[in-house]
Amino acid sequence: MRGFTIEVLEAVMAQIPCQLTYVERPWKRVLQGVKLGEIDIAMEAFINEERAVYGIFSDAYNPGETGLWLIKDIGTQGQGNSLASWLGQGQRLGVTRGYFYGDELITLLARHSHQVSAVPRESQNYHKLLLGRIDGFLGDRLATHQGLIDAGLGQKVVMADQPVARLPTFFMFSKRSVSPALVTRVNLALAQLRQSGQYGRIWQRYTQTP
Structure with a gap:
């Protein structure tokens, strides 16, 4: 798997550190998995009231x-x-x-x-x-x-x-399987990624025509 979101997530989790395992499912099943605690993180998520009941959202990472x-x-x-x-x-x-x-x-x-x-x-x-x-x-x-x-x-x-x-998008974490403390660490790592210039370099790779 590749792409802007993948690179940002992996750069963030490398700072924590936290190992990632990717599972591909239809979007509705991903949301259900987050709700049940079977999936820890959903990528490219919008915030709404229904999802806020079972998910914790990171700071925005994609301006959308x-x-x-x-x-x-x-x-x-x-x-x-x-x-x-x-x-x-x-x-x-x-x-x-x-x-x-x-x-x-x-x-x-x-x-x-x-x-x-x-x-x-x-x-x-x-x-x-x-x-x-x-x-x-x-x-x-x-x-x-x-x-x-x-x-x-x-x-x-x-x-x-x-x-x-x-329409900014966020990482959405399952309330059943992920602690608020980990989401705080993710947000700190995301802020560090921006400050170091690494986020900007990733962004440029996916928005500039080779």
Whole structure:
């Protein structure tokens, strides 16, 4: 397994120290496992009232930036200062069905519903953009960046300078199997990771096009 979250978690746990064993399950089963104490940590978790009943959350480790992705050099012209102004120019936007963009962004998309089209898989928007069927699409700074590189499009499609939304994510620890003291140590290690510059180096590895 690899990725930004994995590297951050392993760097944090190396300071404690704590050994990690990864288990891949569907997200609903991961949450159930945390609730029952069968899984100690869930990654990339949002905070809500239901999860707070059985989980303890770390400090945010991923800013969760959603960006507008455009064809390099062409799409960035006339982009404007915000997604609202871009949509106000009549541009066509692709989104991924089932992805939560945050309440504020969802409200904006609803106002421009005639310009917005949804696909079941984000990779479909890569091809729609290249074919000129949309003018841009929404995607996560980290996951979309890697997806474009894997598709051989890292040099052709880029994210606009400013993210259009931020939904930070957290490590969620099971209240049944993890002590609050350990979560405190995780937060201290995460702060040290930022102060040392290691967090920034990890971030750059996953946001810069090779």
